[in-house]
Amino acid sequence: MRKRILVTGGAGFLGSHLVDRLMMMGHDVLVLDNFFTGQKLNVSHWIGHPNFELVRHDVVNPIMIEVDQIYHLACPASPQHYQANQIKTIKTNFMGTSNMLGLAKRTKARFLLASTSEVYGDPEVSPQKETYNGNVNQTGPRACYDEGKRVAETLTYGYHYQDSVDVRVARIFNTYGPRINPFDGRVMSNFLIQALKGQPLTVYGDGSQTRSFCFIHDLIDGMIALMNVKDDQMVERIVDPAHGKMADVHLPVNLGNSKEFTIRQLVDVIFEVVDSLRQAGEPALQHLPVLEAEDRVQYLPMPVDDPRQRRPDIERAKTLLNWEPKWELKDGIKEMALYYIQQIKTGQL
Numbered sequence: 001m002r003k004r005i006l007v008t009g010g011a012g013f014l015g016s017h018l019v020d021r022l023m024m025m026g027h028d029v030l031v032l033d034n035f036f037t038g039q040k041l042n043v044s045h046w047i048g049h050p051n052f053e054l055v056r057h058d059v060v061n062p063i064m065i066e067v068d069q070i071y072h073l074a075c076p077a078s079p080q081h082y083q084a085n086q087i088k089t090i091k092t093n094f095m096g097t098s099n100m101l102g103l104a105k106r107t108k109a110r111f112l113l114a115s116t117s118e119v120y121g122d123p124e125v126s127p128q129k130e131t132y133n134g135n136v137n138q139t140g141p142r143a144c145y146d147e148g149k150r151v152a153e154t155l156t157y158g159y160h161y162q163d164s165v166d167v168r169v170a171r172i173f174n175t176y177g178p179r180i181n182p183f184d185g186r187v188m189s190n191f192l193i194q195a196l197k198g199q200p201l202t203v204y205g206d207g208s209q210t211r212s213f214c215f216i217h218d219l220i221d222g223m224i225a226l227m228n229v230k231d232d233q234m235v236e237r238i239v240d241p242a243h244g245k246m247a248d249v250h251l252p253v254n255l256g257n258s259k260e261f262t263i264r265q266l267v268d269v270i271f272e273v274v275d276s277l278r279q280a281g282e283p284a285l286q287h288l289p290v291l292e293a294e295d296r297v298q299y300l301p302m303p304v305d306d307p308r309q310r311r312p313d314i315e316r317a318k319t320l321l322n323w324e325p326k327w328e329l330k331d332g333i334k335e336m337a338l339y340y341i342q343q344i345k346t347g348q349l
């Protein structure tokens, strides 16, 4: 059924892929973005389409519109970007989420919060289940994002229990793919650009920290499935971590790939992909330098509070949504490399 769907942060990396899919499903899509990290170019192919609307708007300010569903993604996601203006990051998560939940309440729209694995902080358990309450440093440099998303979750459940807003919370783990800004600062874009340009890969710490990388198309499948699953299925009868007794709990859902890699292992996969593209004769790479094996990695200090390990337990998503990631890391990295190669060819990089 055709719906009117709002995507906040819809010109960003995740948002624009979500918009593509919703548009292709035939929905009316309204994008709000303040273009702090989002880019018009990510959605420019929809401009002029009768089902599509793009509005420059900061979710910190309320907006009055009529919608059936809200995907609330607006917030810078790269540690470099969200730490650049910590107050703004907290405001975006607190005030922005409050405004969008107010809108959901008024319009009776279903609301999906794009939360994050960062709510688990530097986890002491692996893999991380939705019932794990996390280990977050609330005064550290990442707190603006981690605590911001935690309070966004709290607000979401507040509106659910108090005002019966139909909500879903997706805890999104590291996601990668085409359209991540090459200067985003996160590991996948940094490493790929460096490998393509023949620069040393900047490994923070000794590279033994782990992450689990989900390809964008898998993630979007999961988000849409979560938005459209029946409300009564969201509730699970479990031992409630809040008081240790059996209770019906409306839980968030981890969305991510459960295959875990050390950052050193990621370096190897990146080189495997880029070297094979070079060997296949990719013309854009022929004039770029290639480093000797011993010069290919540069070790830099570990950022403060950088989580040592991260891997989602996705059993809940598998059962509830009949969903699991399909893309292999190597294949996803190749797609992303081809996207940057196109930018190199057109002189944008």
Ligand SMILES: O=C(O)[C@H]1O[C@H](OP(=O)(O)OP(=O)(O)OC[C@H]2O[C@@H](n3ccc(=O)[nH]c3=O)[C@H](O)[C@@H]2O)[C@H](O)[C@@H](O)[C@@H]1O
Binding pocket: 077, 078, 079, 116, 117, 118, 172, 173, 174, 175, 185, 186, 187, 188, 190, 191, 202, 203, 204, 205, 209, 211, 263, 302, 303, 306, 307
């Ligand atoms: O995706 C998630 O679950 C969340 O985690 C990410 O944070 P982080 O995992 O630290 O993302 P990156 O900046 O990509 O770093 C991943 C790992 O690679 C390392 N890294 C990063 C960049 C680099 O050049 N070199 C490097 O070794 C970092 O120290 C970290 O251990 C981002 O904060 C969010 O996009 C997101 O909500």
